[in-house]
Amino acid sequence: MTNMTCYHCGDDCGRDRVHFDDKDFCCHGCKTVYEIFTSHGLSTFYDIEAGAGTTPKEVRQKYDFLDNTEIVERLVEFNEEGVQVINLSIPSIHCSSCIWVLENLNKLHPSISNSQVNFPKKTLRVTYATEGFSLKGLVLMLSSIGYEPYISLEEFDKKDKRTDRSLIYKLGVAGFAFGNVMLLSFPEYFEVEEFWLEQYKPVFRWLMFAFSLPVVFYASRDYFVSAFKGIRTKLLNIDVPIALGILTLFLRSTVDIFFDLGSGFFDSLTGLVFFLLLGKYFQQRTYAFLSFERDYKSYFPIAVTKLERDKSEENVQIYKVKKGDKLLIRSSEIIPVDCILIKGTAEIDYSFVTGESHAVFKHSGEKLFAGGKQLSGPLEVEVLNSVSQSYLTQLWGNAVFSKDKTGAFQTLTDSIGKRFTAAVLTIATLSTGFWLYYDASMALNVFTAVLIIACPCAIALAAPFTLGNMLRIFGKHRFYLKNTNVIERLAKIDTAIFDKTGTLTTTQKDTIIYEGVELTREETTLLKTTLRASNHPLSRSLYGLLKSNEIMTLDEFEEHTGQGIQGKANERSIRIGSPSYVGQQGDGKAQGTSVYVSAGKDFKGKFIFKNSYRNGIHELFGALGKTMQLGILSGDNDGERNQLEKILPVKTQLLFDQKPEDKLNHIKRLQSEHRVLMVGDGLNDAGALAQSDVGIAVSEDINVFSPACDGILDATNLTQLSSFVTLSRKSIHVIKMSFVLSLCYNLVGLYFAVTGQLQPVIAAILMPLSSISIVLFTTVMTNLLGRKLSQPTKSVQW
Structure with missing residues (x-):
């Protein structure tokens, strides 16, 4: 029998194919979507990309909670005079055809006035009139055409959170000032005496001073705050010499123009701050659209169906459910609270909570825990605990979820910056003291030149640009890290622990x-x-x-x-x-x-x-086993111990029947002697992922259901994990090489500065040149390293 592919979604039609309008469909749902598109003038969808649709899901009463006006008020961004605006997460967006049809929703319903897709974030922003239409109607319409929104308790709670745009504003201010100061500096660069000398020299110089004020007191504020905090805690971080360099440039330049000694170094000052902020922005911007902080709220529904005494049903907010309430749990719904089963046969998937991949069967009178998913048939349950007191919430209340890994880890830049700062201050003080004794007229120039030439801007830029570019390279291969600090921690890992179900298995x-x-x-x-x-x-x-x-x-x-x-x-x-x-x-x-x-x-x-x-697991463990200890933590029984022992290196530790708290405690014990990497996939691994030095969540879909973690790795690229660890270590080597280059530059520059042979203006010109050379070096080196990831990994099917 010849296999037919669905005209709408491209899947294999199988034996149950539906033939309509001389086309084949895998189900009646895809055929219905085709009819909707063609009857509303959206048939161009199939011209953009063939078989790009998604099979619609039967949602039934799943979204009845959207009849609750209190819930809708919390979800919508705007609600005034019969118009609402909502931003919905649509995980199934995957191609240009999806964007086209979702931005033409007005053709499917006249109440929709505008719809816009944010493809990287996989979100849809819709503006619609509420007369004769509602949020529930919009969600059901999207589900009927295969684009079911993802609405969770997490989305419900985070409405009031706002994005911090302060870095963008500071970068804009620094860039604007840098451009204008460079423009105003041109007459002096080219020695335009006739034009410059008489009328405009004072005006241009004071304009440059004015442009530098917001750069020093606003754009570079974070460096001064960080330096002050470092000094107060007796820690000389990398921001201390940077703050000194900025302050020295500003004060010396102000003195120069005030006493008409010269035009100062405002161009170098504004350029320095601009490049520093650019490196920080490049670091923070990378893959900000991924969620690395998911907790149980990502999995729970916003509302549940409450059964009243008269057997009527009411949709209530999950936080309003209390002990003694009776709830209706439908097939494929998450159990949101600890409860007692009253009616129905429960077939519960607890894999999110325990890691056990097999369904658990429960009968009337038995206890059900929060976080399980009912696989078949409706259940009636009686609530034992509210959401805030449920087993899953208590699991998430562990202190490990509130700890900051970054704070406990000293970055390479800070460790070198501490020594560098002490050295620069010592050299500046000793050389100034010498010139005060030998030739006092040279002392100020020497002190200023030393601080400017030794300003560690090149060192400060080396790590953000190296690690930021490596984040981009990792992202191209579907390995998304929370921030650059994760790469530094990953480079120090000596022990790797893996979950089994859903991580090593597919x-x-x-x-x-x-x-x-x-x-x-x-x-x-x-x-x-x-x-x-x-x-x-x-x-x-x-x-x-x-x-x-x-x-x-x-x-x-x-x-x-x-x-x-x-x-x-x-x-x-x-x-x-x-x-x-x-x-x-x-x-x-x-x-x-x-x-x-x-x-x-x-x-x-x-x-x-x-x-x-998964393909290539044997090779992955073989590569990792050469440089680190390995272990397996599984919630399953040990039925597959023999199979795993064939795949894994001989000394690999295998632990089975592990509950979430068992996994967390095992990681904690290992950390007394090792730097631990934890690789898992489900909510049951979240505690171990948070406790570990680096926690990586393996996901079949990077945008949906990834537990709290430091990185998200596409499941198809799990076998490249050893390459990612190797490149992280090599990235640190690139940074160290950059530090050596910067140190050589500083040593040569300091020689001329200390001996009084280097004017501050020359130092100010050399400083940004060194920064640019470091950025170019790190970019070229990381791109060369990244090419190794392009080579396909040899794999064996097990």
Whole structure:
């Protein structure tokens, strides 16, 4: 049978394809979106990029909480005179076709007046009239065309947070002043005596002074504050000599123009501050759109369905849920509070919390913990604790989530800056003292020249430009770090700890093994037909595995939630599910997830679902094992110990059945002797990621569901982790080489400054030239290092 691809989304249509308008679709949802687009004049969507759509999801009552006006008020950015503006996160935005259709939403509904996409942040800003339309209507419309918004408790809480733009303003002020001061300096550069000498010299000089005032007292304020704090705590950081250099340039230049001794060094002053701020902006700007601070609020719903005594349903804010309330938890919803199951059979996925990849089945009267996801069927539960007192919230309340890793780590620049500052101040004092005794008229020039020539702007720029450029290179390979400090910490790592499920294993495919009596052709056909009628994840995986293309008509089909399924046809029956459901005793500790099969009254065997490990894992551990210790922390049982031991180096420590707090405490114990890297994927790893020196979250989708971390790594590039660590170490070498170059420049310059052979004006010209040379050197070197990442990694399928 020839495989057809869906005209809308490009996926394989399979056997359930829908044929409409001479085109094939994988489901009725994609066909409906096609009809919506073509009937509203949006068929150009398919001309921009073929198969670029996304399959719409059935949201049903998921967004009923948007009927609550109090919640809507908190979500919208503007709400006045019948017009609302909302900024929505749309994770499924992925190409130019998505942008085009989302910016033409006004063609789908007349109430929408404007819609704009921010592609890097994957957000959509919509302006719409509320008469005959609402936020709920907008969300449902977006979901119906395959662009379901991501609305979480985190989004609900962060509305009032504002972006800090102070650095942008300071950079703008410094750049404006630098450009104008350079322009005003041209007459003196070119010695335009006739034009300059008589009328405009004083005016131009005082204008340069005026332009320097906001640069010194506003744009460079942070350097003075940092230097003051350093001195107050008896720590000579890199900002002390920078602040001294800026202050010396300003005071000396002011004295020069006040007493008509010269035009000063305002051009060098403003240029120095501009380049320093540019390096800082380049560092902070890199990948600011990613969320590295996610907590449980990223996963929880804004509102839940509360069941009243008269059996009516009401959508209430999650924070208003209290002990004793009864809630309705629908299929695929997150359980937001600790509760007791009253009605329904719970099939709970606790992988976000415990790391255990297999579903847990609960019955009426049993306790359910917050953070679990109900996989099938609705549940009625009674609340035991409010959100603020739930197990998951208490887990997140651990002090480790509030600690600042940056503060505890001294950067390379600061460690060198401490020694550099002490040396510069000593040299300036001794040389000035010598000239005061030998020739007092030279003392001020020498003191000024030493401070200017030794201003560590080149050293201060080396780290931001080296590490900032490396952040950009890492980002091209889908490895996104929180800031440049992470690269410095990553370079010092000597121990790497990995989560198993979702990190080393992939959710994209399973390895399924059959153990038992071989099924007959008729039994295989009946088995596949029965699986075809079930929507359980294991049923779908097994259905895709069976090679028989024969399908029969079932006479009977039964699905018992949490137990299994049964199909009957032509007086034959087959059961698939748990051991007890098919009349078989379990075989002790499961070596993976097992699905048992019986035909009629005869037990046939079982299908064992084993984790499928990512390509190249063996090579990754081989490379990392050469330079650091390795370990595995898993919430699963040890059913795959043998498989892991084949992949991992001999001395790798393997720990199973680890709860979130166990992982956190293990990392803490290791840190007494080692610098620890933790690599995980789920909410259950968040404590360990936060505790570790560097925490990296592996994600199938970098924009959705990444726990709090220092870096986010695309799952497809996990095998390049050893290369990223190596490049981090080489980046530090580049910075050290830059420091050596800067030191050579300073030593030569200081010789001429101390001996009185270097005028301050020459020092002020050489200073920015050294900075530019350092920036060029670091950029070229990091780009050369980055080329190594372009080489494909050899991989082996396990």
